[in-house]
Amino acid sequence: DQQVKQNSPSLSVQEGRISILNCDYTNSMFDYFLWYKKYPAEGPTFLISISSIKDKNEDGRFTVFLNKSAKHLSLHIVPSQPGDSAVYFCAASGGGTSYGKLTFGQGTILTVHP
Amino acid sequence: EAGVAQSPRYKIIEKRQSVAFWCNPISGHATLYWYQQILGQGPKLLIQFQNNGVVDDSQLPKDRFSAERLKGVDSTLKIQPAKLEDSAVYLCASSLGVVNEQYFGPGTRLTVT
Numbered sequence: 001d002q003q004v005k006q007n008s009p010s011l012s013v014q015e016g017r018i019s020i021l022n023c024d025y026t027n028s029m030f031d032y033f034l035w036y037k038k039y040p041a042e043g044p045t046f047l048i049s050i051s052s053i054k055d056k057n058e059d060g061r062f063t064v065f066l067n068k069s070a071k072h073l074s075l076h077i078v079p080s081q082p083g084d085s086a087v088y089f090c091a092a093s094g095g096g097t098s099y100g101k102l103t104f105g106q107g108t109i110l111t112v113h114p
Numbered sequence: 115e116a117g118v119a120q121s122p123r124y125k126i127i128e129k130r131q132s133v134a135f136w137c138n139p140i141s142g143h144a145t146l147y148w149y150q151q152i153l154g155q156g157p158k159l160l161i162q163f164q165n166n167g168v169v170d171d172s173q174l175p176k177d178r179f180s181a182e183r184l185k186g187v188d189s190t191l192k193i194q195p196a197k198l199e200d201s202a203v204y205l206c207a208s209s210l211g212v213v214n215e216q217y218f219g220p221g222t223r224l225t226v227t
Contacts, residue, residue, distance in 0.1 A: 004156070034215070043118070043205055043218030044157070089156050100145060100209065101170055102216065104156030 003027045004092050006105035013112050019077040021108050023090035026071065031094035034102070035064060035075045038087045080112045116140065118219035120206050126225045132194035135222045139208030146183055147216060148191050149205040157205055163189065196226045
């Protein structure tokens, strides 16, 4: 039972353009969402988060949007840079599980071409 | 600030052998997590500690996996006996508390042959 899904295994974008990574969830009790970035041979690194009481959160080039009615969140990266090339995971917490437990999506490989 | 440390980084064992992984969290972080990441999938939580007590181990295969966190600091995760399907990256993460962001170590890549 995959409660958090990232349906695009990969995304290729030109440097300077916008990257949009998508994530869907099924558990309506999730109340906190996070995006992590992962480089090869390293652990995931926290990028940005959003609480379910908000619909948007910005941090520099990164913006996360949350649509609770559609159970959908997205990460926008503007402008995209080659150093952004990595695997991006969305994660969710809450939902009646132990607090702090993260449920991850499968990940999307982002490649930003110079 | 030193990050989450894990060792070894790589391990190759034969099925039915045992293996142990070690994790040293960020100093002062009360919550520690062990995740299993199978190739092509996202990390899956195996066990969560709050100080040295277990908060959640619902997805830990307890017939072969065990974990402990003595004195609320370092932690070890053990697999005995290993199966082929245990081949994965084992990630340790820590956070100040359960509501804070989790910081991940580099992981241990386990190959079971």
